[in-house]
Amino acid sequence: MAKRKVRKKKNTQRGKSFWVEIKRFIAIVCVLIVAIIGLSFLYLHYVPEEKAQKVVDGIVQKVPEIIESKAPNKLKTENLPTGAEIPVLKNGAKQQIIKHEGYTVSYNSDFKIPNWVAYELTREKVSNNKVKRHNKFIPDPEVKGATALNEDYTRTGYDRGHMVPAGDMKWSEKVMRETFYFSNICPQDRGLNSGVWNDLEMTIRVWAKEHKRIYIACGPVIEKDLKRLGKNRVGIPRMFYKVVCDPEKAQSIGFLFENRDYKQTSPRDLAVTVDRVEEVTGIDFFSQFPNEIEKEMEAKVDLKFWSFFR
Template identity: 50%
Template sequence: MKLRFPLLLMLLLGLSVYAVQHNSKADNEARYELPKSSSRTQIVKHTGYTLSYSEDDEQAFWVAYVLTKEHVEQRSAKRTNKFIDDPAVRTGSATNADYARSGYDRGHLAPAADMGWSETTMKESFFFSNMSPQEPSFNRGIWKDLEEQVRAWAIDNERIYIATGPVLSGNLERIGPSGVSVPRYYYKVILDYTQPELKAIGFIMPNQKSTRSVKDFAVPVDSVERFTGIDFFYTLPDDLEKHLESQVDLNLWSWKQKKVRKQPKS
């Protein structure tokens, strides 16, 4: 008994330390992607992403989530294409009637392809709170190219932190019975917080067709913050946040070749 009790005590202490460290790591990892929230928006948490909802615009100011190599490679759930109201938005989200015959796509902010790692996350990716009116040529063109590029980075870097959304400023066009704002620009910011090479990058894209490369739209995260008024990655240590957000080194990121998309027959 004298031998067993110390051994058992050491084992229990070891498990306790592991649990604390594990939970602490999970808590730390879960916070980096979230921008600083505003008192005039509703924060809504779903399984695969968190969003800040603007009732005035009937869409999210931002959608934030962690994307891992496992998420991208697992892809166990099939795309549903079933767009539904978000029951978690207290004031009610936009609906299909808002987009019907508008000429705009129901553009995903958190892409369905990023949420294919479970049936639940796939379903929740089709909530209207995760949609924004996008020009079809933009949604299916340069925006899709950027989404594919980000998934490649998740594989390359094991884990990345993403915040994305529309730029909801200025006198914007409105569509549908709910008056959904039509953004002129969209943004995406990405943080790689895995050693040995920490880095961050941002993108600002006009809501229109483009034949340019995704790389042409890359900017420092600071530029996206000034353009949107949103404070990204604010939970990082101040010196590190300033360093990562003030510059962008394109050579630190791998780049997919731009696809040549076939034009529909006239």
């Protein structure tokens, strides 16, 4: 309870400081407008017309630059650092972070499945379909410790479910192979894998084309009492999650799936806030965004911003 009060107090303080910053920004803009009007009046009345016009035009041209430099972080997301899609694990689960060319994975050697996978998907990558899918599932050479194997899935009724879809990685032979590492695979209900989960994967590729670039993180919900699969005792998730963010527009959306067949359900019907996904998973997403932007975009979902097939 004490932690909640402290967190609430911090969020309140952040909110207050943000609104102070907004008010300061508005005041600066007002002062600039008044200054421009005043200078324009003086020049137009006491300086030759041609020279006055040049000076006024120069000032007007610089106004956007001045406003941009004084704008609070609320208005800036284009300067995010490389790797801003990488989540932060806060649930105490075991992890080994592995950076592949196409994605980054937090691998859990206790359950032989990922805690999360994360990557950036761009319009250029989605439009590049030079590589065909292949189906050679192999252990991740970077994994330290135990790993799942093909025989763990044999005759179990579960699919070897991709977290990073092979369909997102057709732009390179190497990254296509990386998606078939077992560090990127989970036991997944066949109806889920080929149904609403696949529908969302296809939808996200459309979003990447529409929004130029998006950040994606997904994985299983790790719980201590997961059932096991095969000789290597691979964890069978009860739930999966996926979060997506448009970094330029500061819009995000989350999804939660039970590990079952949803039949004709649309991904739209399973949309939740990123805040909700964080509550369920114990993972902090998009933590490198300015605090106020992160707080606002993760607290809501604008379904009009995200287009769905159905």
